[in-house]
Amino acid sequence: MKRVVVTGMAGITSLGETTDDIFAQFHAGKSGIRYMPEWEQYVDLRTKLAGQVQSFHVAKHFNRKVMRGMGRVALMSVISAENALQDAHLLDSSLLKSGDVGVAFGSSAGSVDAIREFGNMLIDQDMSKINATTYIRMMSHTSAVNMTVYFGLKGLTLPTSSACTSGSMAIGQAYEAIKYGKQTIMIAGGAEELSAVGAAVFDVLLATSRMNDQPEKSPRPFDANRDGLVIGEGAGCLILEEYEHAIQRGAKIYAEIVGYASNTDGQHVTKPDTEMMGRCMQMALKDAHLDASQIDYVNAHGTSTDQGDIAESQATARILGRKPISSLKSYFGHTLGACGAIEAWLGIEMMNRGQLVPTLNLDEIDPQCGDLDYITQQIRVSNINIMMSNNFAFGGINTSLIFKRLT
Template identity: 55%
Template sequence: MKRVVITGIGGITPLGHDWATISARLRQYRNAVRRMPEWDYFDALNGRLGCPVDDFVLPPWPRRHVRSMGRVAQLAVAASERALQDAGLHGNQWITDGRMGVAYGSSGGSVEPIRVMGHMLDTGSMQGVTATSYIQMMAHTTAVNIGVFFGLKGRIVPTSSACTSGSQAIGYGYEAIQQGKQKLMLCGGAEELSGPGAAVFDTLFATSTRNDEPTLTPRPFDRARDGLVVGEGATTLVLEELEHARQRGARIYAEVVGFGCNSDGSHITQPTSETMAVAMRMALDDAQLAPQAIGYISAHGTATDRGDVAESEATHAVLGAHTPISSMKSYVGHTLGTCGALESWWAIEMMREGWFAPTLNLTDADPECAPLDHIVGEVRSIDTRYVMNNNFAFGGINTSLIFKAIDA
């Protein structure tokens, strides 16, 4: 079995697009949530808060590539370009000779072509329907646009699994390299912010309605939480076989050592703590680690009623009450398809620097949640070699990833 390391990272997030900017924003203890006047058009939408990427500018790419991309694919390709540049692989023949594959996902494709197709169904008019409408709206639009844009000829693994799209992508990319099927994998997830995306959770009474208090929500694991806030962005990790990375003198961020993935098999939207716990144990078994080895947990932490309770129970059952934990969704909301990759990225960077950001707005832990060592108030200095990132999605899909600080 091959060892797998991370040699490049790129991201587009509501807090910034590079770690220096993001880490400074995390230390300001202020989230990126804002009211969305763009959604005033939707008369019955209760939650009108979001975490958009307001400063994303489309690079000057050739039109032949851009015309197949909606916003979600644009974000994914931009993050992937940054990751390849960071890894020293952009334009390198190694990524186009078949040794690099793609594992990437989003909750779905872009919304605008879906609107156009809906208009066609509603009126019979094909006005606005183009040869690329389906390409922009299809569930695997991020993965295939990345593959075509960079000329990648390895395997393509689309992971359109809502909130686990990014974490499943990292896990499946890890397994492909581990089993010797690829030398390199471009892995991650993306999401674009939209009114319909918010409405999905609004109809489930799962969105925060603190519309006039954006800095005070979301509130993961807090007694006063009232739901999630949707966000957007993209994060891409370059995964590489360790010896391949060493031979080319690559900088290594961390090693991927554990991955667990399963499903509840019981309900589409109601989480099950027992199977969540199984996913965490699977990751620990894969990494051949005892629970006590984990020095920090990046929680899924959506700030939904039952989700936080189930996650806390599962976390407590596997790792006890004394492993430090925090939720990055308190800063950028629920970025859906990208959260598994974004939260993995931030956990790795914080591990490298020896500090971890607190959960914002967590002032009174919900007694219905199992007791955990929540990082609150300010950053906490922690010297650890292992961090765990957990994510859970509609359909009862559970993922757990473990990253190790790499030896010098």
Template identity: 55%
Template sequence: MRRVVVTGMAGITPLGANWGDIRAAMHEGRTGIKYIEAWDKLTDLKTRLGAPADYFEHEKIFPRKQMRSMGRVAAFAVRSAEEALSQAGLLDDPILKSGRTGVAFGSSYGSTEPTKGFVRFMETGEATGLSAMSYIKMMSHTAVINVGIFFGLRGRVITTSSACTSGSQAIGYSYEAIKYGHADVMIAGGAEELCPTMAIVFDTLFATSCKNDAPQTTPQPYDQNRDGLVIGEGGAALILEEREHAIARGAPILAELVGFGTNMDGSHVTDPLAETMGGSLTLALNDAGLAPDAIGFVSGHGTATIQGDIAETKATSAVLGADMPIHSLKGYFGHTLGACGAIEAWLAIEMMRDGRFAPNINLAKVDERCAPLDYITGGFRAIDAQYVMSNNFAFGGVNTSLIFRREP
């Protein structure tokens, strides 16, 4: 089997668009959670909290002609891919248009603004505000299509709109595409924009944090006093490449992707099952040919919801043991939905390369219903991890696990 390495990675988060800025914010104990005043008019929405990447002015990123088909979701995806390709040294490489470079990208939904026009049309019959590009911006595969068109890609295309596993499945399926010879290079990632429609989904499930007067204290993954999640936005992209191809052109090798597992619970749309969650971790370990004790650190999903946190930690502890170090980054960025798997994989690699892992912010006392694990608190923890695992779980019981190896 062909080996798959990471040669570029980049992203946009509520705390910044490069690892240096994000790391500095984490060291200072800052988060991207804010009170969203624009949501005050939404009287039936209980939460007023979100994690915007408000410095990212998506309509000004590219020339107007290139932006015609891009909403905010697509702009997150294309900009992340552009920066990652630049790091990989592939931005102007002929391989992009050779048919041997593909793309896998996902989001929970496309951009929501055009939806208003379609609703207005259905209610009134008037198409005011709709254009030829409205559906392209709104469609669930807007990210993958816009990335492909922007860079002129002609290879394999994989659309992964699977909610919170969109980004991690995109990375995993890209890994398989290269591993089995269907591509030499894949652009993989996820993107999501902040929208109150995303918040109301969880609001109706009583799963959003309503600590509206104290944004910096929430969400609280794994904590006994957590009251729910906070929606965030952003995007990230990894450039995956066949290892010999990367070596031949002298590319930077940032990590190796060695294992991928995905499955589904097949039992309930919103109540996760620890047994099958753990099965996805085991699938990734088996794919990598690793024993559980080879994993040095786990980047957890940790949404700060009761059912999710409990099931995830039970699965993780059962497969990897009670001493496994773990954190969730959602205390810093909120839940970026379709983007979280890509953002968390990117930052897991950055921390593995640094040998220092961020703590769980806002975690004061672990919920006794969560399984025993080494929940990192306080400051950054020095860990010499050769392998890190990044896990994500989505509505419908979709489970994913990725394992990265540190490049010597």
């Protein structure tokens, strides 16, 4: 079995694009959630909150020809991948087109604008809005495919579209592709673009926050007074590499992936199963050859829904014991297909900085949640070596990743 390490990281969030910028916001207790006045047109939409990326840097070489097949989700994905490759000192490498480099990248869906173009055909019997790129921008594997074309990749393409585990599953599958010797390097992660449609998915389930007049107070993962999730957008990308290859070329190593597991509840599409969540964590521990006592910190899924928070926290406490835990969704909202990748990226950064970011707005821990060491109020300085990052999705799809800091 090959060892797998992280040699590059990048992303786009509602709090910035660099780790220094994002951590400055963490230290200031700032949230990326804002009120969305443009959603007022949707009268029946209860929530008007979102973690919107209001701007991100698009380099000049992303001209009209390059971007013609990219919707917003694909553009954020490719930019994040380019920045991660630059971080890994691989952007100009001949390896990219050798067949030894692949991509595993996911999102819940493609771009909503492209879906609207097909919608015009179905509703108005008018095909004038459809063009040669409409499907490319709409398809669920738009990010992965745009990457292969943009970078000229010839290796594996593993598109993951599993709702809220799209990003974490992509990282897990990329890890396994290298672990079992199929690829040397993998570009891995996830992305999602914001839309009122994405909010409506949860709104009809009565799972969204209605604190529209206090965007900075929501979401509130694990809090007794939480009233639902807030959706967001962004992208996260990790460059995974076979350990010996990384050492040979003198690469900077951020962390080693030592464990991954995924399973499914097999019971209900939207109701989480705490038993299967726990089993997934156990499977990841087994894959990593670790005992639960060796986990120093848990990067929670923490969506701020009643059922999800309770099921997840109880499973975590049952399997791992009273571990330090926090949820980054309190800052960015639920970025759906991007969340697993963004949380892995920033979780690794937390581990390397020795700074555990607290859950924002967690003022009163819900007594129904599991007995855990919830990090609140301020950043906790802590020397951690092993982190578990968990994500859970509609369809009962569970993922658990374990990262180790190399000292």
